[in-house]
Amino acid sequence: MFDTESLVQQYELTACIQCGKCTGGCPIALKSALNPRALVYQMLRGEEFELVSRGELWDCTTCATCGLRCPKGVKAVDLIIALRAQWIESGKIPTTLRAPLTATLNQGNPLVLPREDRSLWADGLNVKNVADGAGIAMFTCCENAYDPRVQAMPRALVNLLRAANQDFGTLGLDEQCCGSEVRRIGEAGLFEYLRDDNLEKFRAARVSKMVTTSPHCFNVFKNEYGKHAIPVEHYTQTLAHLIADGALKFSKKFQATITYQDPCFLGKQNGIYDEPRAILKAIPGAKFVEMDRSRERSVCCEGGGGRMWLEGTNSQVRLANDRIAHALDTGANILATACPFCFLTLSDAVIATGNEEKIKVMDILQIANAAI
Amino acid sequence: MPNSALVIGGGIAGIQTALDIADAGFHVYLVEKEPSVGGRMAQLDKTFPTLDCSACILTPKMVDVARHPNIELITYSEVCNITNGASDFYATIKKKPRYVDTNKCTGCGSCAEACRLKGRVTDTFNAGMGKRSAIYVPFPQAVPLKYTVDPTQCVYLTRGVCGKTFLCKDACKADAIDFTQKEEIVELNVGAIVVATGFDPFDAALKPELGYGIYPNVITSLQFERLSSASGPTAGKILLNGKEPREVVFVQCVGSRDVTTGNLYCSRVCCMITAKHAHLVKDKIHDANVTIFYADMRAFGKGFEEFYDRVRAEGVNYRRGYVSEIYAAGGQTPKRDGKLVVRSEDTLIGKPIETTADLVVLSVGLVPRVETNTLAQILQLTNSSDGFLAEAHPKMLPVDTKINGVYLAGVAQGPKDIPDAVAHAKAAASAAIVRLRSRQSSVASQQ
Amino acid sequence: MKSQIGVYICHCGLNIANTVDVEQVREFARILPNVAIARNYTYMCSDPGQALITNDIRDLGLTHVVVASCSPRMHEPTFRATIHKAGLNPYVLEMANIREQCSWVHSDRTLATLKAMDLIASAVAKVALLVPLQEREVKVTQSALVIGGGIAGMTATLDIANAGFQVCLVEKQTHLGGRVAQLDTTFPTQERVADLLAPVLRAITTHPNIRVITNADVEKVDGFIGNFRATIRARPTFVDAMKCDACGKCVDACPVNVPDAFDANLTTRRAIYRAPDARFVIDARACSFVQDRVCRSDPRCAAVCDRNAIDFSQTENLVEINIGAIIVATGAATFDATKKPELGFGTYSNVITSLQFERLAARQELQSVKDVVFVSCVGSRDATTGNTYCSRVCCMVNAKQARRIQEKFPDARVTVFYADVRAFGKGHEEFYDAVRKTGVRYRRGYVSEIFAAGGQTPKRDQKLIVRAEDTLIQKPIEVSADLVVLGIGMTPRAETNEIANVLGLPRSGDGFLLEIHPKLRPVETAVDGVFLAGACQGPKDIVDTIAQARAAASSAFASLCRGQVKIESATARVDEEVCAGCGLCVATCPYGAPALIARTGTARVNQVLCKGCGACEAACPSKAIQVMQCTPRQVLAQIAVLA
Structure with a gap:
């Protein structure tokens, strides 16, 4: 059991007006019982619950969209992390996490x-x-x-x-x-x-x-x-700075149509949208195309927040699979990213969706390296 | 003359203030930055909750202002300095050149017909929903009905040459076009000043998750007004690229009640504007599916709750939850008129939902006009924490400021709907009249 | 003399010209009877357009003018001024509305052109029959009456007085201050209302231009804009304020106990009591001596008064005043919470109204409590009470009171039940944010029922159960409460009908007084010279009330400052030779303009009161009463052309 009152205080949950913007934007909520808004409300009501009955808490990818969009400044993701901490503290660590943590x-x-x-x-x-x-x-x-x-x-x-x-x-x-x-x-x-x-x-x-x-x-x-x-x-x-300063020059052509997956921790959470694109646009021979849902509206690959070691409650639906479809829709044959987690989840999804012939996931580093 | 008033801003608040002060027998200088008075209200289609045509009830007031013997209309002009006298003010007004002699211009419009840029200049009056010429009147009922050359667009004024001959000059039978006009400075001595500078709509592009500026079928509530207006670019038909939308989604609180934009306040009008828009959609497209996403429905004015009841009875769906994200259906690359998916949670069923839409209207909040800070400095006024101009006391003195003789009218002080803005404007007029009359009697007693 | 008519057809840019073939219309108009000239122009209202008309009047000797353009509501004053400038009587103008009534509502160019022709032919037929009328002005009595001494009435009074006019402020109660005086603090600034009110009261009572009549009603108002005559009935307080030294012995002597309305019936007082403005007065309705000349107390109040201040010989006083403008500021009542029996008000002593909460707070009698529940929308947004409207202040009142409790008793569990939080005013949303931060819980759902915990018979201060659905978890819930505060709405005062009748003011569907236009004329009424201020027009918070009160003052200034006011010229006139004196016109007129003259036995119309609406003309069986510029002859000529 845990103290809802101290969580309310610590994460300033009283600011919440239950508008649902967090849950509406949560990439996981559509496939899982995870509902950040309802979770906050439960804290506000002071209703405690058995953590182990809430396996969906481990579905969160900590993409942080909930908190970034909240009109009242509530960071639901921090509450979710805090609840996970309570869970871990109780000693009931999910089995797949034990070895990585140790x-x-x-x-x-x-x-x-x-x-x-x-x-x-x-x-x-x-x-x-x-x-x-x-x-x-x-x-x-x-x-x-x-x-x-x-x-x-x-x-x-x-x-x-x-x-x-x-x-x-x-x-x-x-x-x-x-x-x-x-x-x-x-x-x-x-x-x-x-x-x-x-x-x-x-x-x-x-x-x-x-x-x-x-x-x-x-x-x-x-x-x-x-x-x-x-x-x-x-x-x-x-x-991007090195390219802009002329210190880094590309001499080889990299013939491909490239689209780009914004890693949540780079884009949404730190506002770095333009630099990755600047690099890709500087690659000779490459054509850059944008997915509809990009930048602030990008879709999480489900690799963050410990999800590399956790399947989650619904492994039938994978956002990474959707993402491959989005990328293919642009006509790209390269799906670039700038994060090892994105690279791995998306690469798995290319195989899972049987699209190895059509599209390949590459890190921007690999593409840039191929062009020098 | 010191026994006169300066009203800054010619929207409905400034118009009403000017009329009241003038009716009480004092001279009024009404300074408006745009070529015509009318302000935001002139851009509206209908008004809530009575659905009166906005232009029809506003134009007579605009004409009154122009005709009133005590009002001197100074349009297309800006206040650039104010100095405080002992009990009066000296104002410096910059009259921008219209490049049109208003004494000669008949408002016939042949210049705009002839303009090289006809149909190519973004029409700000239509909130970017249409195109006009570089020489223009903002709208047909403009007061004064005199043409103005847009100096940021006119080929001659921006490049120094416009083909072999001035098409507008050639077309003007009244010989009114005069590119030699220069800025003029006017000095005024007044006893009271009323600030009625109104608002700008919130820039929806600051909420990137809502897709404004990315999808042509995501528009703002002000754009919807123009789309729905008989005098707008579609002559009042709700059409996007010639097609009627079947599914329309309205998004509440865009740029209001939102720390991410820094606007913590409620904009007071958007709930009812959206209710009105929803009604207009149902009225014009009977079988349209209309959904409004909201968090708190603020129908507080006289007849508002009743209007909200009526709109729901007309079949408009209200779903409780802020919209979190908008994207193209099917994930395809953006293309015109594509179906959109609106993501939100319906907090009353506790589930995230996806709603498809042909048209999304963002109910944008009211923010202080960009010029507010400059004007505040000129007048030595302070801003409230929300950026609007600060009144002397939030409960007891809603129109007075910390400067004696300077008053606030309408949305310059904070978001308001039309009747509240009119009442506030009349209150400012009353304050100014009281001051001017007591000045008058103290002068009289001295003599 | 043969009429010489000029017809001027406006293109209104493309507004008319796009749908109506203006040139064809001009050809048609030129050959109509008596038409000397017909012209068309892009904007007839523009200066060059008007110049066409004035030149023709001068050069061609026109006698009558028809302008075919927009609605006369728009530009009739413009063109009247135009022809007046050229030497014609302004009333020999007729407008044919070929925009709103034609081009804007039709799309078929041929048919629209034909209709425009009809409208113009009809106007031409009428215009020749128009008679010159004189523009008239009446003198204005440069003083005002303000009815209601709450914050609205006081604010309006001060503005008018500060502008140098005499004001008579009439208050029903024995003291000024109204509803606001009952409040403890304001939202969102949380200032003490008493501190805000004190300087206003001081200004009112010391102002040389203000006459205050308390304990009084406006009984009768005659006259018209600029020239009203009001009869005010002032009731006695039976205490001579000049003698009373406020010792309070009389109160101890008084045997009568009645609920104290000022304390929202939370406390009782005697029939003689210290009013909120610290003056001692006798409540005539409660005092048995005033009512029946008997008092069971011995010695009675009058006997214990050392200064002989109590004077039962005081009588009612009728005051008649002449004024030029009237401001109605009679405020609103609070919703009677017993009309919602499911909420237990009147049954449980710990269910109180938000007004009672204010009194408890002002009296510093807020008791320490554990569980407090605030209930929103009691008597508002509720068809079962007939009040479908929102009362506009209750959300913020709830928020302010919840915060007060939470801050005073940090351990209290404070819950607000709501459906929509309407924090719309300046600083309100921010205040709502701050209130939640203090720990107040907001739960979405209307309260459905309140009952005693454990189901035992009601007893004082027992625990209550508040039943609601929390719609955000979709479950019915029960919250226990030591104190329940009902956020009661505003309703029209019971006396609203009386004042509406005295002044001839219409009311809106919600029962409040009706402004003449909901958007652009929020303080004017159907009666010229009578204006509305504050909650009598609809629920409002203090700041909006103050703005509206000053707005009402501003409207009054138009006539007060000029000392003269223009009145309608196209009024009804009676042909006394035809009039049979049946009095139908007197009964029909909504403005009380016609009256029967005893000497002649015929009707006569007060030209100042008449608005030219034509109701009398329609009612008159002998066609003796006719509205100028709309006489049967003129109108029939207009119709005949169309037949």
């Missing part, structure tokens, strides 16, 4: 792989350690570092930064999980540990500026690391 604590990553393997992605690239003096710290992200399906992304970024003569390094084996998804799963304690430990590691390595490959790492560093946060950019910002 591994994050012990190995610094949720992929349950050894800490010492973290730099395997960079084999042969000779990337220096940022502690040896580099202007920019490149933060790889656990997913990009360990998952062979997306290890090409950080490698591409290394190539691109070098092509633009940038001085950068990585944290090497000192890099560990940023804590973004850990926090959203509700493991507040683990998140705080990771945050403090990371900040200490950044300080030790004299990191003054970071560039991330994942919007999730970017968001958490930028918005949730407190007053000691290091200035951070998502790579799309960095590359």
